[in-house]
Amino acid sequence: MMVRIALAALLAMASLPASAGGLVEPRLHLRAVAASGPRVALTLDACGGATDGRVLSALIDNRIPATIFVTGIWLRRNRAALDILRAHPDLFQIENHGGRHVPAIDVPMHVYGLRAAGTPGAVIAEVRAGAAGIVAAGIAEPRWFRGATARYSASAVAEIRRLGVKVAGYSVNGDGGALLGAAAVERRIAAARDGDVILAHINQPGRAAGAGLVRGLIRLKASGVRFVRLKDADEDGSDGTTQ
Numbered sequence: 001m002m003v004r005i006a007l008a009a010l011l012a013m014a015s016l017p018a019s020a021g022g023l024v025e026p027r028l029h030l031r032a033v034a035a036s037g038p039r040v041a042l043t044l045d046a047c048g049g050a051t052d053g054r055v056l057s058a059l060i061d062n063r064i065p066a067t068i069f070v071t072g073i074w075l076r077r078n079r080a081a082l083d084i085l086r087a088h089p090d091l092f093q094i095e096n097h098g099g100r101h102v103p104a105i106d107v108p109m110h111v112y113g114l115r116a117a118g119t120p121g122a123v124i125a126e127v128r129a130g131a132a133g134i135v136a137a138g139i140a141e142p143r144w145f146r147g148a149t150a151r152y153s154a155s156a157v158a159e160i161r162r163l164g165v166k167v168a169g170y171s172v173n174g175d176g177g178a179l180l181g182a183a184a185v186e187r188r189i190a191a192a193r194d195g196d197v198i199l200a201h202i203n204q205p206g207r208a209a210g211a212g213l214v215r216g217l218i219r220l221k222a223s224g225v226r227f228v229r230l231k232d233a234d235e236d237g238s239d240g241t242t243q
Helices: 002-014 053-061 072-077 079-086 120-136 154-161 182-190 209-222
Strands: 028-030 039-046 066-070 092-096 197-201 226-228 235-237
Touching: 028 039, 028 197, 053 079, 053 209, 066 072, 066 120, 072 079, 072 120, 079 092, 092 120, 120 154, 182 197, 182 209, 197 209, 209 226
Parallel strands: 039 066, 039 197, 039 226, 066 092
Antiparallel strands: 028 235
């Protein structure tokens, strides 16, 4: 019963406006390039837990580039998957999802049931811890950060930007936090258009969302969409996240 209540609460919160509770949920698009054809950036969060082999295998088999946002928690638990990512530098860009998967909000509150960092210092510590874990794993220092829940206080965005790091928003919520069913995820992914930045997850192998993500991506590629990593395109982020 408690699990059903928690899931219902998460889905209800997903329908709240971005400004709910004084927070921002930044948007990110790719800037248009003349005569380049439709391009989409796939970004995948690896919050914690395990690795969805369905998604990882499909990306490699279909040559679909992606930007993977990893937490320190995920890095410690998924060394084999990390080795696979590192073995395909032409496909995967690894960026920062925080040290402990703490929302980058500098006032005390909870978002999606997660306790926010709560202070400016704690926000900075979350960003730095995530970056340190990535560098310790032998990966280049990250230039992008996406906080847990992808919601921020505006002041936290400014604090993160002063570190010289861009904050990664998105334009398509592909899987509703990996809570949506396969058919719904497939429809959302397949509906992405030129310039969209997709947010989905790669750390929930036990959920149906991963199967829908794979089908949607294959449909997008078959339609002529070209996938790019964030470092391979110019971007336009809202709320001062990339400027």
